[in-house]
Amino acid sequence: MMQRTSFKEEDCPIARGLEHVGEWWTMLILRDSFQGKTRFDEFQRRLNIAPNMLTRRLRALVASGLLEQRTVEPRGRRQAYFLTDRGRDFWPVLVALQHWAGRHFMDGGKPMVVVDRAGGLTVEPLLAERGTGRPISVDTHRFAAGPGASKRLDAYLEG
């Protein structure tokens, strides 16, 4: 795709991550996977997406290692798509996105919340420092070059 080939910032993890999840529909397919959907027709019903587009997106997610394709019916007739560890690890991004959008773009009561599976209580997600539990905000934290930064990324982040 034209947009894809012009998207060259392999040194930045955000850009690299978007190579795998930044296409239209991709994050919604992942959302549905987290809701336990596994079959083509289940994704299609919810997303109302053209079949060839859904096929392409599912293939890309398998190629990126976020979904794993398995045959689930007898005699291998039916394909299903399951989250891999890499895919499951994407969950915080969806939660953060949901929380942000729910706060800024939905009028009225919250349409969607995060609940504790055990007790069913609604919780509010907060990005915090592992260990200290201190909230991470843009006032108190920033991105910085790590040990594996390219010269270009280092100049961008620290310049």
Add this chain to the structure above:
Amino acid sequence: MMQRTSFKEEDCPIARGLEHVGEWWTMLILRDSFQGKTRFDEFQRRLNIAPNMLTRRLRALVASGLLEQRTVEPRGRRQAYFLTDRGRDFWPVLVALQHWAGRHFMDGGKPMVVVDRAGGLTVEPLLAERGTGRPISVDTHRFAAGPGASKRLDAYLEG
């Protein structure tokens, strides 16, 4: 755009949020805004994006209320783009995305980290429950219908 008009899930905050940040380049422009970039040429230099595309994306971000356009040079000759509160509130999504992609797609040392502005110490981001500090994971938590859920969203989340 064709993809946009076929993207109708206004009842889900994730889908609604992606209407505003799901286009190519948009999250990278926001990343640059968080790095203190404000001017057209600053965005362009880093992103290597066609000027008309950058203009469109900046306009969309202003229309979505994530960036605010101000004239900064004398006699109003120069435009600059600053994060609004809504835009600043997007920070946790970028941090979560950066953390996930850094873990799964970057070989070798981490190119990018999150540091405490005060002490410069590297911190590891963790999505937690506000209040209790308990980690939010897909094993222990799930999305659920909130008080403002449409019938369709309720069926999707609870069905």
